[in-house]
Amino acid sequence: MFIEISEVGPRDGLQSVKSIMPIEAKKAWITAEAAAGVPEIEVGSFVPPKLLPQLADTAEVVAHARTIEGLTVAVLVPNLKGAENAVKAGVHKLSIPFSVSETHSLKNVRRTHDQMLDEVRAIAALMRTLPAESRPKFEGGLSTAFGCTLEGPIPEDKVVALAEALMEAGCDEVGLSDTTGYGNPAQVKRLVRNVRRAVGEDKMTGIHLHNTRGLGIANALAALEEGITTLDASLGGLGGCPFAPGASGNIVTEDLVFMLDAMGLETGIDLDALLAVRDIVIDALPDEEMFGFTPDAGLPKGYPGGYIRQVA
Amino acid sequence: MFIEISEVGPRDGLQSVKSIMPIEAKKAWITAEAAAGVPEIEVGSFVPPKLLPQLADTAEVVAHARTIEGLTVAVLVPNLKGAENAVKAGVHKLSIPFSVSETHSLKNVRRTHDQMLDEVRAIAALMRTLPAESRPKFEGGLSTAFGCTLEGPIPEDKVVALAEALMEAGCDEVGLSDTTGYGNPAQVKRLVRNVRRAVGEDKMTGIHLHNTRGLGIANALAALEEGITTLDASLGGLGGCPFAPGASGNIVTEDLVFMLDAMGLETGIDLDALLAVRDIVIDALPDEEMFGFTPDAGLPKGYPGGYIRQVA
Numbered sequence: 001m002f003i004e005i006s007e008v009g010p011r012d013g014l015q016s017v018k019s020i021m022p023i024e025a026k027k028a029w030i031t032a033e034a035a036a037g038v039p040e041i042e043v044g045s046f047v048p049p050k051l052l053p054q055l056a057d058t059a060e061v062v063a064h065a066r067t068i069e070g071l072t073v074a075v076l077v078p079n080l081k082g083a084e085n086a087v088k089a090g091v092h093k094l095s096i097p098f099s100v101s102e103t104h105s106l107k108n109v110r111r112t113h114d115q116m117l118d119e120v121r122a123i124a125a126l127m128r129t130l131p132a133e134s135r136p137k138f139e140g141g142l143s144t145a146f147g148c149t150l151e152g153p154i155p156e157d158k159v160v161a162l163a164e165a166l167m168e169a170g171c172d173e174v175g176l177s178d179t180t181g182y183g184n185p186a187q188v189k190r191l192v193r194n195v196r197r198a199v200g201e202d203k204m205t206g207i208h209l210h211n212t213r214g215l216g217i218a219n220a221l222a223a224l225e226e227g228i229t230t231l232d233a234s235l236g237g238l239g240g241c242p243f244a245p246g247a248s249g250n251i252v253t254e255d256l257v258f259m260l261d262a263m264g265l266e267t268g269i270d271l272d273a274l275l276a277v278r279d280i281v282i283d284a285l286p287d288e289e290m291f292g293f294t295p296d297a298g299l300p301k302g303y304p305g306g307y308i309r310q311v312a
Numbered sequence: 313m314f315i316e317i318s319e320v321g322p323r324d325g326l327q328s329v330k331s332i333m334p335i336e337a338k339k340a341w342i343t344a345e346a347a348a349g350v351p352e353i354e355v356g357s358f359v360p361p362k363l364l365p366q367l368a369d370t371a372e373v374v375a376h377a378r379t380i381e382g383l384t385v386a387v388l389v390p391n392l393k394g395a396e397n398a399v400k401a402g403v404h405k406l407s408i409p410f411s412v413s414e415t416h417s418l419k420n421v422r423r424t425h426d427q428m429l430d431e432v433r434a435i436a437a438l439m440r441t442l443p444a445e446s447r448p449k450f451e452g453g454l455s456t457a458f459g460c461t462l463e464g465p466i467p468e469d470k471v472v473a474l475a476e477a478l479m480e481a482g483c484d485e486v487g488l489s490d491t492t493g494y495g496n497p498a499q500v501k502r503l504v505r506n507v508r509r510a511v512g513e514d515k516m517t518g519i520h521l522h523n524t525r526g527l528g529i530a531n532a533l534a535a536l537e538e539g540i541t542t543l544d545a546s547l548g549g550l551g552g553c554p555f556a557p558g559a560s561g562n563i564v565t566e567d568l569v570f571m572l573d574a575m576g577l578e579t580g581i582d583l584d585a586l587l588a589v590r591d592i593v594i595d596a597l598p599d600e601e602m603f604g605f606t607p608d609a610g611l612p613k614g615y616p617g618g619y620i621r622q623v624a
Contacts, residue, residue: 214604
């Protein structure tokens with residue numbers, strides 16, 4: 001069984017740190033992580049540089065990432081303008097964050113749900129003008145799907161209804177995001193199951209989890225058990241959301257890949273090579289805290305020989 | 313569904329820190345955590361004070377803990393001598409660590425498997441001399457069951473065979489311990505299933521997990537899904553094993569209880585009260601690192617109202 005890791009550190013990680021990573025370090029990071037076998041990297045966002053100066057160089061980062069053979073180059077776009085820039089840059093995949101909490105949506109992108117759905121329709125229309133062979137995949141990411149730091153609990157029916165609305169508005173696929181790190185494994189299973197039932201299993205294959213309350217990896221396990229095959233993660237757990245206070249920390253790519261690898265699931269990733277990529281980020285962002293337990297503890301003695309038998 | 317948390321910080325946590333916690337702080341910790349609703353606490357070990365001076369006051373700690381109504385007072389014993397002291401002190405439960413890695417057993421308690429089984433038989437004989445109503449529960453804990461920092465991978469059949477041997481030697485129950493933090497969810501499921509199949513489901517209800525590589529909570533979820541109903545955890549993740557280098561960090565009680573509670577599983581524990589217990593440990597051990605994400609992030613906005621629906 002192949003599980004696809006989508007590294008979101010260069011986007012979700014870098015947007016949440018104060019320092020601006022030099023473009024050469026970004027390129028080295030992406031190159032090294034792709035070389036370690038990571039199949040997809042979210043390399044930046046096409047947002048106004050005034051809002052996120054850390055990601056102002058996204059077009060140039062995309063241009064570099066596209067030269068790496070076999071790598072799926074993904075970006076985040078908040079609106080049609082961002083999607084146009086993403087298409088111009090030649091990305092393979094673009095995601096629009098759609099906050100299930102309308103309060104968070106207004107804070108984050110200053111748009112209501114109706115306005116966001118208009119934006120999604122406009123992007124879908126743009127996609128249809130492109131030849132099929134160069135058309136990027138267009139995903140709607142349901143953020144704050146597990147609860148919102150502003151609104152509190154989010155009704156699960158609302159998540160399902162908005163997933164359907166995103167598909168109707170023209171997304172190729174939807175994803176669930178635990179922007180705030182509120183999710184728990186039972187909730188992950190329910191939401192994944194219900195959204196997949198509503199939109200079709202092949203239209204909901206990915207999930208974006210945070211480790212804010214220490215449950216990120218357990219939530220990933222729950223998602224896997226419901227059939228999810230693409231997991232977002234961030235090297236060193238860098239990341240969060242600047243507009244959701246207290247919501248920091250993506251799940252740690254290194255720990256997640258160790259889990260998948262040890263379970264006998266295929267990721268195509270060389271764990272030792274992945275662990276070595278940390279040095280690039282640490283050198284470029286010496287003041288940022290890097291999370292992760294596997295990097296400190298190291299791999300088990302004699303790993304992997306004899307540990308991995310079969311998936312339960 | 314009720315899940316029993318067994319707090320092992322006063323034993324596993326304190327044996328791994330250099331500083332000696334004053335007995336008044338130990339008593340305050342145990343009292344506060346029991347008051348928060350934790351049903352079982354492993355309060356110490358009956359080992360020679362020369363080896364573990366941090367736990368030299370275990371008899372006095374047991375005497376205090378026994379005054380707390382409803383609390384199951386557990387201890388660890390390495391041998392018959394320790395069991396005699398535990399019985400004298402009046403514990404409700406005693407566990408003997410039995411290392412599946414014979415190399416680790418020799419390092420940890422200087423005994424081979426055969427010598428350990430003799431010890432188990434001697435303790436079981438002592439138990440039989442006690443009146444049923446005051447007889448403590450006697451558990452055999454299969455340590456290094458998921459891999460050993462000295463031997464490397466541990467054959468799973470060996471774990472099952474030794475679980476059977478422990479039951480034959482007179483244990484009331486067996487448990488699995490991931491002493492080294494090598495375990496992964498697939499392995500947890502396989503081992504729990506196979507050991508329970510061998511010894512009977514009611515004879516294997518508990519598991520002891522570490523978070524050394526960040527998978528502790530995911531492993532706990534895997535164990536729950538296989539029917540485990542007792543989970544060891546340590547406040548602030550304090551703990552490890554002094555003879556298994558690099559193997560530090562029990563799963564964090566606070567994060568685990570948050571997960572269970574958010575999943576709608578009953579623990580009888582008041583989360584806010586549990587989080588407040590940390591201050592006692594931090595004050596008494598100001599130089600020790602306390603782990604856990606939930607304590608830093610706090611509980612979700614509006615928690616628990618509206619978050620918890622039903623177990624998936």
